[in-house]
Amino acid sequence: MNLKDKIRVINDFPMPGLRYRDITTLLRDPEALRELVDRMYEALKDRQIDVVVGPEALGFVLGAAVAYRLGAGFVPVRRPGRLPGDTYRYEYQIEQGRSDTLEIHKDAIEKGQRVAVVDDLLATGSTALASCQIVKQMGAEVAAVCFAMEMTMYSGRELLEGYEVFSAIKY
Amino acid sequence: MNLKDKIRVINDFPMPGLRYRDITTLLRDPEALRELVDRMYEALKDRQIDVVVGPEALGFVLGAAVAYRLGAGFVPVRRPGRLPGDTYRYEYQIEQGRSDTLEIHKDAIEKGQRVAVVDDLLATGSTALASCQIVKQMGAEVAAVCFAMEMTMYSGRELLEGYEVFSAIKY
Numbered sequence: 001m002n003l004k005d006k007i008r009v010i011n012d013f014p015m016p017g018l019r020y021r022d023i024t025t026l027l028r029d030p031e032a033l034r035e036l037v038d039r040m041y042e043a044l045k046d047r048q049i050d051v052v053v054g055p056e057a058l059g060f061v062l063g064a065a066v067a068y069r070l071g072a073g074f075v076p077v078r079r080p081g082r083l084p085g086d087t088y089r090y091e092y093q094i095e096q097g098r099s100d101t102l103e104i105h106k107d108a109i110e111k112g113q114r115v116a117v118v119d120d121l122l123a124t125g126s127t128a129l130a131s132c133q134i135v136k137q138m139g140a141e142v143a144a145v146c147f148a149m150e151m152t153m154y155s156g157r158e159l160l161e162g163y164e165v166f167s168a169i170k171y
Numbered sequence: 172m173n174l175k176d177k178i179r180v181i182n183d184f185p186m187p188g189l190r191y192r193d194i195t196t197l198l199r200d201p202e203a204l205r206e207l208v209d210r211m212y213e214a215l216k217d218r219q220i221d222v223v224v225g226p227e228a229l230g231f232v233l234g235a236a237v238a239y240r241l242g243a244g245f246v247p248v249r250r251p252g253r254l255p256g257d258t259y260r261y262e263y264q265i266e267q268g269r270s271d272t273l274e275i276h277k278d279a280i281e282k283g284q285r286v287a288v289v290d291d292l293l294a295t296g297s298t299a300l301a302s303c304q305i306v307k308q309m310g311a312e313v314a315a316v317c318f319a320m321e322m323t324m325y326s327g328r329e330l331l332e333g334y335e336v337f338s339a340i341k342y
Contacts, residue, residue: 024255027246028222030243030244033244037239051199057253060235061225061232061235063232065239067236068236071201071205073200073204074199074236075198075199084184084191085181085195
């Protein structure tokens with residue numbers, strides 16, 4: 001199955017001139033969803049993953065399905081103020097000098113656990129890198145970083161140098 | 172396995188006097204996540220589900236894992252402005268006279284499809300009811316509504332009268 005055929009292109013979203021790849025048309029297709037999750041599972045299955053970390057919000061979709069398939073746990077990384085327990089906050093730079101903040105529960109990951117960071121999209125890689133750095137600061141190991149789609153023109157893979165990076169679909 | 176043992180109670184969140192049931196401590200536990208998803212799968216597996224609809228954000232976690240397990244597709248229902256394609260907007264009443272809005276892609280569900288609405292929590296039931304009404308307005312059938320947790324004191328099941336309602340964990 002060519003998964004690209006299932007991804008809709010939306011022109012001028014979220015800004016004029018951009019071609020947004022809308023993964024929701026893939027997710028709603030049972031065979032395509034299964035194929036995508038299975039490809040991500042194949043990339044991770046021999047890496048002894050204890051926990052999948054998924055950034056809000058589409059990282060929840062693929063992260064949870066991949067965690068279930070792996071027999072791993074799932075840990076959400078969220079925007080500030082949305083997790084109910086004690087959290088670590090992590091502020092990081094995104095494009096154009098702006099910053100963003102992620103939170104994770106302090107007890108979400110144990111020292112020494114092997115973690116896969118899973119998200120829908122690798123573009124600049126800033127959110128994934130922040131998620132990796134959170135995991136490392138908690139004393140756990142980033143065993144892999146795994147995406148549904150990769151936009152190679154943004155060179156996110158370079159920002160993630162030193163990590164094992166996998167993407168199921170490349171543009 | 173007693174799944175309640177895996178759910179953390181956080182007092183006075185999000186408001187003083189409330190006891191918040193934090194499902195993230197269950198999700199991060201591999202055996203508990205598997206058991207929970209399998210229980211939801213068992214409740215849905217004979218209902219010929221084509222598509223699982225999950226409301227943002229924790230509905231993405233369980234909805235996607237259950238959809239994968241069922242061999243169904245997954246469709247996100249989101250807060251306004253976050254879906255890239257053409258959407259239907261649906262405004263609905265929540266507690267204390269306030270309203271909230273959900274959006275779904277216009278082409279996300281086909282007429283006649285059998286849909287399961289999946290979310291983490293049944294409390295008042297207003298978000299789940301809104302999701303069901305969106306599905307019906309699109310000409311599809313709500314075959315079941317399935318939750319990880321149900322807070323019976325809020326009587327959400329009454330609001331969802333006429334729908335098949337299942338919850339894996341009751342409080």
